[in-house]
Amino acid sequence: MKMNLLFAQGLIFLPIITAVLIYIFNKKLFNYGIFLTQLIMTGLVAKLWQVVLRDGPLDFYLGGWSKKIGVNLSIDPLALLFMTMAIIMWWAVMIYAWDQRKDDFKFIFFLIFLEGAFMAFLQVNDFFTLFVLMEILTITSAILILYKKDGLAIKAGLYYLLFNSFGMVVYLFGLLLLYLKAGTLNMDLIADYIQTTNFAQVSFSVLHVAFVFLFIAMCVKSALFPVYEWLPRAHTAAPASISALLSGLLVKSGLYGLIRIIQVFQVENLDQVLFYLGFLTALGGIVFAVSQSDIKATLAFSTISQIGLVVMAFASGTDLGHTGMYLHLFNHFLAKSILFLGAGVIINAYGYRRIREIRGIFMGHPFLSIAMFLAILSMVGAPLTAGFISKNIIKLSMLSDIQVSLYRVVGVGTLLVFIRFSKIFVGEPSRVNKIQVSQMLGISILTLVLGGAFFFQLPALDYFYSNSLYLGSAILKDTLAYISKTLYDGSYLIEFLIMAGTAYLIYGLTVKPGYKFWKTIRHFRINFHDAILSLLAFISIMLMVI
C-alpha cells in the first residue's frame, strides 16, 4: 500500500521536480531529463494498471488527515484511462517539439509542469483540490497558448485565461453552497450525503443550485454550446504541439470533471438536457467547422462537435453509452492530435493556413498524409478504423429513434467537415519542405497507437468486463459480444457509405459553391462581454430546467 502511494505521488511530483530542476540549472543536458522522467512515468502508469486491475480502485489519504477534511487521492480505471492518454500524448508532443525546442528550457518547463498538474488533476478526490488543479491547468496552458507572443496568440491567451477563470469563479460559488449543505468537499462523502437527502425527488433545493454551478463551470472547461468561444481562438492561435495537447487531451479535463460531478450527484432528469446540449454543441461545431477557412480553426471546431457527440453518448446514462464514450474519447484524442500535429507541419511548410490554398499534401508529404488520412477515417467512423467501433457503440446506446436520427445528423456533419478538409490532399504541391525527423516520429507514435486501437479495443473491453472491473453488467457483456460479431458484417458498411454519399451530396450542393451564408458564419465571433452574458444566461436557463 505504501509503495502504491509512492507510485501515485511519483506521477505527480516527478514531472514537477524535473521541471523545476530544468528551470534552475538551465543546462542543455538537463533538458534530456524529460525523456527519463517520461520513461519512469510510463512504467508507473503500467504498474498502477496492474495493481488496480488486481485489487480494485486505490484510495490514499495524504498527511494522515481524516477523509472529511484532508486531501484524498483515488485511482480508478477511469483515471487510469486518462493517465494512459496523457502519457501517450506527452510522449508524442515532446518528441514532436524536440527538434524545434530542445534548447528552449522555458517551454520544456511549462510543458512538463503541465503534465504533473494533469496527473494530479486526474487523481484528486475532493472538489476543492480539483478547483486548485483546474486553475493550475488553466494558467499553465494559457502561458503555453501565448508562447509565440504574436498578436493573435496573446489575445487568445487573455480570452482563454479570463473566461476560464470566470468559469472557475462560478465553480467556487457552487463549492460554497455545497460546503454549506454537506459540510465536506470529499466526493465520496458528498455522494453518501446526497444518498441520505432525497435529492432526486425534490425538484429544487440548495444542492440543485450547487450542482448547476459546478456543472456550468465544467461546461465552460469542456466548451459546450453557449460557452465554447474560447476554444477555437485558443486552439487556433497556439503552437501546433500545444494545439494538439489542448485539443486532444486538456479539453477532456472538463469532461472528466463533468463525469465525476454527475457520478457524485446522480441527477435523474438530466438525460434529456444533457443529450440536447451535446447535440447542439455537435451541430454548432459542425456548422462553424464547415465555414472556416483556416485549417486549424476547422480542426478546433471539429473538436467541439466531437465533444458534443461524446456528451450525447454520456447522456444515455447506460453502461453501453459510457463504454462508447470512453472509447470515443480515446479515439478522438489520437485522431485529433495527429491532425493538429500534421497541420503544424503543413503550416510550417506552406507558410499559409487557408484550406482553399493548401493543395497537394499527398504528393509533397506522402507519409504525413497517410497518417492524417487514417486519423480522418477514424474521425468519421469509417470501417476498419478505431472510430468505427466507438461510433457504432455510441449509436447502439442511443435510447430512442429520434436520438438515433440526431446521431446520424452529427455523423453526416462530421463527414461533411472532413470531406471539405481532405481536399488539401489532392492536387499539385506548391511547395515541399523536408519534414523534421522528430516531428515525423511524434506523429508516427500516435498513428501506430491509432492503427492498433482498432485491434485491441474490443479484446480489452472484453477483458475488463469478464473480470467485472467496471460496473460490468451481464447485459453489457452480451451487447459487446453482439457488437464484436456484427461489427464486420455489411449493414454498418452500407450505412456508412450512405452517410458518406449524403455528406458528399450536401457538400456539392451547399458548401462548394461558397454561398454568402458561410462567410457570415465564418466571421461570427462572440466578444468577451457577450460570452460572459451568455454564460450567465446559461446558468439561469439551467437553474430553470433542473
Add this chain to the structure above:
Amino acid sequence: MIFDLFIALAIIGVALYGICTSDNIIKSIICFNIIQAATILLFILLAGEHGDLIPIISQIKGEMVDPLPQALMITAIVISASITALSLMISVKIFHAYGTLNWQDLTQKDGKK
C-alpha cells in the same frame, strides 16, 4: 449577519455589472478580481457567526469558527492573485502589440487580420 451577506452579494453584483459593461481590459481584470474577492468573502462569512472564537485550542470554551473554509480560501486568494498577475502581464503585451486596451477595438482589429 444578513447585512454582511447582503454586502458580499452586492459586491458580486457590482463586479458582474462591471465585467459585462466595461470596455477596458484592465477594468475587466479589476472587476474579475473583485468578484473573486467577494466570493471568498462570502465563503469566510458563512463559515461562522459573529462572536465565535478563533479556531485555536485555548482555555476559553465556546463555539469556534469553522477553520476549513479559511484554509481553503487562502489557496483561492493565491490563485486569484496569480491569475490577476498573469492577465495584467498579457494586457501589457496586448497594448504593445495593438496599441489599445479596448475590447471593442481589439475585436475590430481581429476582423482585419
